[in-house]
Amino acid sequence: MPTYLGMPAFPEAARTAVADSQLRRNLTHATHTIRAKRAGAVAELSDWEQLRQAAKAIKDHTLAHLDTYLLRLEENVTKAGGQVHWARDAAEANAVVAGLVRQAGADRVVKVKSMATQEIGLNEALAAQGIKAKETDLAELIVQLGHDLPSHILVPAIHKNRAEIREIFRREMPGAPPGLTDEPAALAAAARAHLRQEFLAAKVGISGANFAIADTGSLVVVESEGNGRMCVTLPETLISVVGIEKILPSWRDLEVFLALLPRSSTAERMNPYTSIWTGVHDVDGPKVFHLVLVDNGRTASLADGTGRQALRCIRCSACLNVCPVYERTGGHAYGSPYPGPIGAIISPQLRGLDSAADRSLPFASTLCGACYEVCPVAINIPEALVHLRAKVKHPWPERTVFHLSGQVLASPRRLAAVQRMASASRRIVGRSGRIRRLPPPVSGWTQTRDAPAPPPESFRAWWLRTRGRG
Numbered sequence: 525m526p527t528y529l530g531m532p533a534f535p536e537a538a539r540t541a542v543a544d545s546q547l548r549r550n551l552t553h554a555t556h557t558i559r560a561k562r563a564g565a566v567a568e569l570s571d572w573e574q575l576r577q578a579a580k581a582i583k584d585h586t587l588a589h590l591d592t593y594l595l596r597l598e599e600n601v602t603k604a605g606g607q608v609h610w611a612r613d614a615a616e617a618n619a620v621v622a623g624l625v626r627q628a629g630a631d632r633v634v635k636v637k638s639m640a641t642q643e644i645g646l647n648e649a650l651a652a653q654g655i656k657a658k659e660t661d662l663a664e665l666i667v668q669l670g671h672d673l674p675s676h677i678l679v680p681a682i683h684k685n686r687a688e689i690r691e692i693f694r695r696e697m698p699g700a701p702p703g704l705t706d707e708p709a710a711l712a713a714a715a716r717a718h719l720r721q722e723f724l725a726a727k728v729g730i731s732g733a734n735f736a737i738a739d740t741g742s743l744v745v746v747e748s749e750g751n752g753r754m755c756v757t758l759p760e761t762l763i764s765v766v767g768i769e770k771i772l773p774s775w776r777d778l779e780v781f782l783a784l785l786p787r788s789s790t791a792e793r794m795n796p797y798t799s800i801w802t803g804v805h806d807v808d809g810p811k812v813f814h815l816v817l818v819d820n821g822r823t824a825s826l827a828d829g830t831g832r833q834a835l836r837c838i839r840c841s842a843c844l845n846v847c848p849v850y851e852r853t854g855g856h857a858y859g860s861p862y863p864g865p866i867g868a869i870i871s872p873q874l875r876g877l878d879s880a881a882d883r884s885l886p887f888a889s890t891l892c893g894a895c896y897e898v899c900p901v902a903i904n905i906p907e908a909l910v911h912l913r914a915k916v917k918h919p920w921p922e923r924t925v926f927h928l929s930g931q932v933l934a935s936p937r938r939l940a941a942v943q944r945m946a947s948a949s950r951r952i953v954g955r956s957g958r959i960r961r962l963p964p965p966v967s968g969w970t971q972t973r974d975a976p977a978p979p980p981e982s983f984r985a986w987w988l989r990t991r992g993r994g
């Protein structure tokens with residue numbers, strides 16, 4: 525299975541992606557369809573903005589008292605017969621899960637789609653221990669069978685069209701019908717038949733959780749296909765790997781999020797399956813339940829006054845579907861399981877700014893603000909992007925340009941002089957009204973677009989000429 529490790533920086537990865545016309549067609553079609561449906565579903569609710577502000581307030585309150593709610597969750601999960609494990613980072617979380625699978629005497633597990641397990645690279649870590657993890661969400665299954673990587677939070681195989689999916693099934697799925705067509709119903713039926721045996725044979729199920737309720741120790745998974753319900757009810761042992769920010773204080777809070785999440789993600793009034801479980805029971809469900817609570821950079825993010833708002837994210841993916849950058853590059857260019865606008869802020873926060881890929885992500889945006897407008901928990905992504913940009917150490921040409929710009933903008937006299945020089949240069953550099961090539965260190969600007977030529981006269985010069993100083 526490929527991983528995101530060692531991915532190139534965003535500009536390099538994006539260059540490859542935008543050159544793929546089939547990928548761009550697939551993405552444009554899919555994002556525009558989901559975007560329009562979401563807008564319709566949201567417009568049905570007259571109190572959408574109030575719900576959004578309520579969600580923001582609940583998340584902010586919970587994050588401000590995270591220690592209290594996490595301990596309450598642990599206490600209530602334990603009371604209900606579950607066992608809680610704490611993992612500081614990905615390596616600890618993977619080691620805990622691998623140990624628990626071995627303890628259950630299994631070498632195969634079935635999985636519910638989970639961003640947290642992708643973040644920590646659980647499938648690869650289990651494979652290294654000889655444990656096979658089977659994805660059961662249809663899109664995740666397509667990605668897994670295609671030896672590919674997810675490229676969208678909600679629709680991991682958004683970069684594939686149905687003809688490409690049929691080819692993957694024919695090539696990689698044991699028992700795929702020989703005459704398989706690319707009709708969605710036929711593809712879904714093939715996947716269902718393939719997965720049925722896996723569900724029935726699995727001793728261990730692995731899930732994430734959309735929400736964890738501190739007051740009762742309950743875990744919540746929302747999904748559309750029913751595969752999640754099978755994974756959390758059929759196997760004898762259930763292991764849920766959950767980021768520490770997924771917590772909500774009470775059932776009452778959940779109500780707000782169950783109204784916001786389906787409309788923002790799949791444009792449904794209500795998601796088809798909402799599975800909720802609390803510990804273990806004699807009559808049905810798993811007999812053993814483990815909750816692995818993962819930090820993996822979240823505490824550091826929480827300490828950042830501006831960056832912490834990213835922890836409000838409920839992974840609905842609405843910001844991806846409206847982002848003009850994501851629409852053109854797709855998710856792989858972001859080098860992380862979290863693509864799009866939320867990925868551009870959360871990946872550098874969770875992983876740090878040490879790699880070229882993570883340093884490039886805060887710049888993978890036009891700052892148009894469309895992501896902020898649709899976010900159901902009102903994360904000001906442009907604000908967080910600018911905040912992260914300020915932390916990145918820029919290469920010397922950029923530092924020089926910023927320094928000189930600062931010097932010029934700090935003095936009206938210097939600014940006027942530079943404006944006069946720019947207007948005078950128009951005769952040489954921009955006779956057509958456009959500058960096709962700028963010299964270093966600003967040559968990057970004209971690599972893929974023209975720069976507008978400076979106007980013949982600045983606004984200040986025009987004002988002085990037409991109105992005088994008074």
Ligand code: SF4
Pocket residue numbers: 788836837838839840841842843844866895898899900901902903
């Ligand atoms: S940042 Fe907001 S819009 Fe984007 S995935 Fe998270 S909750 Fe959804």
